[in-house]
Amino acid sequence: MADITLTDLTKSYGPTEVLHHIEGDINDGEFIVIVGPSGCGKSTLLRMVAGLETVTSGEIQIGGKRVNELEPSARDIAMVFQNYALYPHMSVRENMAYGLKIRKLSKDEINRRVEEAADILEIRQYLDRKPRQLSGGQRQRVAMGRAIVRDPQVFLFDEPLSNLDAKLRVQMRLEIRKLQQRLGVTSIYVTHDQVEAMTLGDRLMVLNGGYVEQFGTPIELYDRPASVFVAGFIGSPAMNLIPSQASGGAISLPGGAQVNSATDANGDVLLGLRPEHLTPDENGPVSIDVEMVEQLGANTLLHGTLSGTNHEMVASVAGHDAAASGTQRRFSISPDLVHLFDPQTEKRLNP
Amino acid sequence: MVENRPLADFITHLVLVLGVVAIALPIWITFVAASHDEIRMAQAPLPLWPGDQLWVNLKQTLFGEGLSGTETAPVWLMLFNSLFMALMISLGKIGISLLSAFAIVYFKFPFRMACFWMIFITLMLPVEVRILPTFEVVANLGMLNSYWGLSIPLIASATATFMFRQVFLTVPDEMLESARIDGAGPMRFFWDILLPLSRTNIAALFVILFIFGWNQYLWPLLITTDTSMTTIVMSIKQMLEAAEQSPQWNIIMMTALLAMIPPIFVVISMQKLFVQGLTETDK
Numbered sequence: 084m085a086d087i088t089l090t091d092l093t094k095s096y097g098p099t100e101v102l103h104h105i106e107g108d109i110n111d112g113e114f115i116v117i118v119g120p121s122g123c124g125k126s127t128l129l130r131m132v133a134g135l136e137t138v139t140s141g142e143i144q145i146g147g148k149r150v151n152e153l154e155p156s157a158r159d160i161a162m163v164f165q166n167y168a169l170y171p172h173m174s175v176r177e178n179m180a181y182g183l184k185i186r187k188l189s190k191d192e193i194n195r196r197v198e199e200a201a202d203i204l205e206i207r208q209y210l211d212r213k214p215r216q217l218s219g220g221q222r223q224r225v226a227m228g229r230a231i232v233r234d235p236q237v238f239l240f241d242e243p244l245s246n247l248d249a250k251l252r253v254q255m256r257l258e259i260r261k262l263q264q265r266l267g268v269t270s271i272y273v274t275h276d277q278v279e280a281m282t283l284g285d286r287l288m289v290l291n292g293g294y295v296e297q298f299g300t301p302i303e304l305y306d307r308p309a310s311v312f313v314a315g316f317i318g319s320p321a322m323n324l325i326p327s328q329a330s331g332g333a334i335s336l337p338g339g340a341q342v343n344s345a346t347d348a349n350g351d352v353l354l355g356l357r358p359e360h361l362t363p364d365e366n367g368p369v370s371i372d373v374e375m376v377e378q379l380g381a382n383t384l385l386h387g388t389l390s391g392t393n394h395e396m397v398a399s400v401a402g403h404d405a406a407a408s409g410t411q412r413r414f415s416i417s418p419d420l421v422h423l424f425d426p427q428t429e430k431r432l433n434p
Numbered sequence: 435m436v437e438n439r440p441l442a443d444f445i446t447h448l449v450l451v452l453g454v455v456a457i458a459l460p461i462w463i464t465f466v467a468a469s470h471d472e473i474r475m476a477q478a479p480l481p482l483w484p485g486d487q488l489w490v491n492l493k494q495t496l497f498g499e500g501l502s503g504t505e506t507a508p509v510w511l512m513l514f515n516s517l518f519m520a521l522m523i524s525l526g527k528i529g530i531s532l533l534s535a536f537a538i539v540y541f542k543f544p545f546r547m548a549c550f551w552m553i554f555i556t557l558m559l560p561v562e563v564r565i566l567p568t569f570e571v572v573a574n575l576g577m578l579n580s581y582w583g584l585s586i587p588l589i590a591s592a593t594a595t596f597m598f599r600q601v602f603l604t605v606p607d608e609m610l611e612s613a614r615i616d617g618a619g620p621m622r623f624f625w626d627i628l629l630p631l632s633r634t635n636i637a638a639l640f641v642i643l644f645i646f647g648w649n650q651y652l653w654p655l656l657i658t659t660d661t662s663m664t665t666i667v668m669s670i671k672q673m674l675e676a677a678e679q680s681p682q683w684n685i686i687m688m689t690a691l692l693a694m695i696p697p698i699f700v701v702i703s704m705q706k707l708f709v710q711g712l713t714e715t716d717k
Contacts, residue, residue, distance in 0.1 A: 135611050156617030168608035172630040181626070182616035 085146030085159075085236040085269055086111045087132065092141035094127055102128060102293045105141070109286075112267045114260070116284030118274055118316070123290040126241055129273045133162050133239050146236055156185075161230030162239040166246060167222045169214040169229075175201075176210040179229045193232075200231040203262070220251045227259070231266070238263065238270040244279065256282060277317055281305075289313050307422075311429040314355050314422060320384060320397045326426060327354040334421070338391035340368045344421040346433035353429070355422030358384065358399040367415030371396045373407045385412060461694075467687035468492075475683040487684065495688040509689055512666040515584075516648055517696060519665060522585035523647030524640050531591050532632070535598035536624055540610070550599070557592040561653050569656060579660040588653065594639055601635050602628065638711025641704050645697045666693045 087109040094102040102124045109115050117125040130136040132143055134155035143150050150158045169178050176197055183193045201207040204224045214222055223243060230238055240259070244252045260283055263270050274280055280287050281301045289296040289304065289312070297309040301317075308314035314322045328335045329348040335341050336354065359382075361369060370390040377384040383404040389396050390411060398414055423432040463482075467475060470485035495509050537543075538550050561568060568587045577583030605628065613623045629636075654665045664672075670693060673686045701708070 133611075133615065135614065154617075155611075155615045160615065162612070162615050164608045164612060166606060166608055168606065168612040170609070170612075170627055172633075181613075181618075185617040185622065 086113075087237065087269060087271070088142075088144040088147075089132075090142040090144070092128070092131065092143065093139045094124070094131060094136065095139045100139075100293065102131075105295055107288060107295070107298055109269060109271070112269055114263050114270045114272065114283060114285045115288060116272045116274060116280040116286075117288045117290060118277060118280035118284075119290035119296075120316075121275055124293045125273045125275075125290045128290070129239055129241055129271055132237070132271060133160055134158050156182075159236040160239055161233045161235040161237070162241065163223075163226045163230050163243045165242045167214070167226040169222060169225055171214055174211050174213055175206065175217070175225050175228075178214065178225060179232050182229070182233050196232045196234070197228075200228040203231065203265075204228050219247050220255060223247065223255060227262070231262075236269065238268050240270065240272040242274055243272075244274075245276075252279075259283065277319065281317070287317075289316060291316075307431065308355075309431050311353060311355075311424050314424070318357055318359075320358050320399065322422070323356045323358060323394075323396050324424075325354045325356070325389065325394050325396075327352055329423065332418075334423070336369070336389065337394065338370075338389050340370060340389070342368050342416055342421060343418045344423060344433060345418045346423055348423055348432045351426050352432060353424040353426045355424060356416055357420065357422075358397040360416055360420040361398040361400075361414035362416065363400055363412065364415035365413055367413040369414045369416065371398055371412050371414065373410055373412055376405060376408045378403060378405060383407070387412075464687045464690050467683050468691050470684055472682050472684050491684050491688045495685050495692065507661045507664055507669075509666065509669075509692060511662060512664055512669050512689075513692060513696070515581075515663060516665040516667065516693070518581055519584045519650065519654070520644050520647035520696075522581060523588050523650070524643035526585060526589040527591040527594050527643050528636055528639055530589060531594035531598050532629075532636075534595050535602055536628065538595075539599055539602040540620065540623075553590075553592050553595050555592075556590060561588055565652070565656065572657060578657050579663050581663075583657050584650075584654055584663070584665075585647075588647070588650065591643070594643070597635065597639065598632065601632050605631055634707050634711035636711070637704050637707035638709075641700055641708045644700050648697050 087107075089105050089107040089109075092102060092105040093100060105128060107115075117128060119125045127136055131138055132145075134150065134153060134157075138151045145158060145160070155162075170181065173181065179197045179200060180193045183196060188196075197210070198207065201210055204227060206221060206224050206228060209217060209221060209225070214225065217225065223246075226243070243259070244255055247255060256279055259272075272283055274283075284301060286298065286300050287304055288298045291312045297304055297313045299309075304313055304317045308317060308322075311324065315324065325336055327337065329344070329346075329350060329352045331347050331349065332344055333341055334344055334352065334354055342354070342356075356369070371385060371387045372390050373385045373387040375386040377386065382399050382401050385398045385400065385404070385407050387396055388394055398412070421433070424430065425432055463480075466481055466484050468491055469488040470481055471487045471490070474481060474485060474487075497508060497510060534553060538546060538553075543549075572578060572583045572587060575583075577586065609627060609631075610623060613627055618626060649667055650665070651667050651671075654663075655668045658664055658668075666689065670686065670689055673689065674681050
């Protein structure tokens, strides 16, 4: 068990800097999800913690000890790879025992640990099979078993679920979460899937273009996104962003509508409205010309444009509303659910 | 192809049968000749059906004096020499090329690609091209008439190095990373992960290289003057011209038959791995 500290961490490949001054404190036993679009550097960051990539500048501490120069095996970590990276010629048991064998643990101890991990993951009956005789989900379990038997201070997950089908992914997601809570091991999990990130993480680190956009709990990120990027990335469907004018708490949208916000910003702003926060209201200020309807059962997504403009808008209303297509719908929004961003810096304006 | 075209079937079978006959007939004649006595083989017409002297000839060839009136080594020794040389060449080639491919793929060192291309360029220098300088080197090292002299000049292999390089390149990087996290050092990774993963490729290469080594003719002919070091392939040719007498076809053919057996044994016993090694791409 250990906490992890990232201090001013930078990674360059030649002259190209791909990670810029990453800071982060990860508490003992915390489950951190690093999330971002592909190419944002999230895997690189994880691999730096693992010791598979060198650190250009800055410092990584695990359990209060600087690990920059340590080999991966000396960092007391375990990693689960996207394609599992099981040794194809070894049985499940040998796969799980390999690291322990190298560390020269006694046979009894190895067997005890492997069987314990196999029981936790319910893969005991597969111990003597080869990886190719297992399904994707079972391989995933073996890969996790290999991490568990090492009894490490830190678990690192590199998009471990992206090779599984949707249903299995949901199931494994819950299992990983339960397992982590049960073992209480500090974990870092990399994914590009925001739903995975929201459901798994105690805290989320949103990376974009090598910068940390925001680092906070899922609810913080949802309620108070620090930047336009986070606002668009977290939440599904994505937040509506409309360039507007603000003067002392009143926001004028293009097309003439006005909403109130709990701030006193002035001038050009980027107004953010979550589709699920738009409440149907015949006298509401926001009006949408609905062009297309997506019925999801529990709720209905209304796609259209802000009346009188070309701004694409999405609203999510509870229940069924099949007849909305081609009509105009009006919505209101509570002032404290209004997000305001600076159009230049793309940073959040309201507290 | 699932088609029902009798004429096409007939033609394909005809071609196949002709091919088999073309390959098998000389072997049959060798076998027949090896089973008659010397006198019958000197008479015309040549026999087409086996005689009853197979065991007598076998005994005489393997353990007797071989060809009468010459000073050749007994054929069992030649078989042993050939086998030893072929094994040294094939195992040596595999060992060296595995290690050099491992170095080229997994280690970063200055002039890595230059080293690779230097190895690759030796493809253009088979032993026949460099035979004089190589002979000079081997002679100066005092390796004439020795197993080392027979095998070492043939032991480096650009083809095998290249092949193992390609095999190693198909092993996912995660395998190495995973081994590093497990704490395996480079040689440990080589032994525990890479070698088992290239098992079928090693087998396929072994078959090819064993036959290559077994069939060496020019090089052994050049550096072995001592009859106790002769290999079986070169001795067959010598037997034809041995002593001023008509060739003893029964003995020569028996020797030829014996020379064919080890390569056939290797091919048949490793056939399954051989095919896997050349076709399987899944790692």
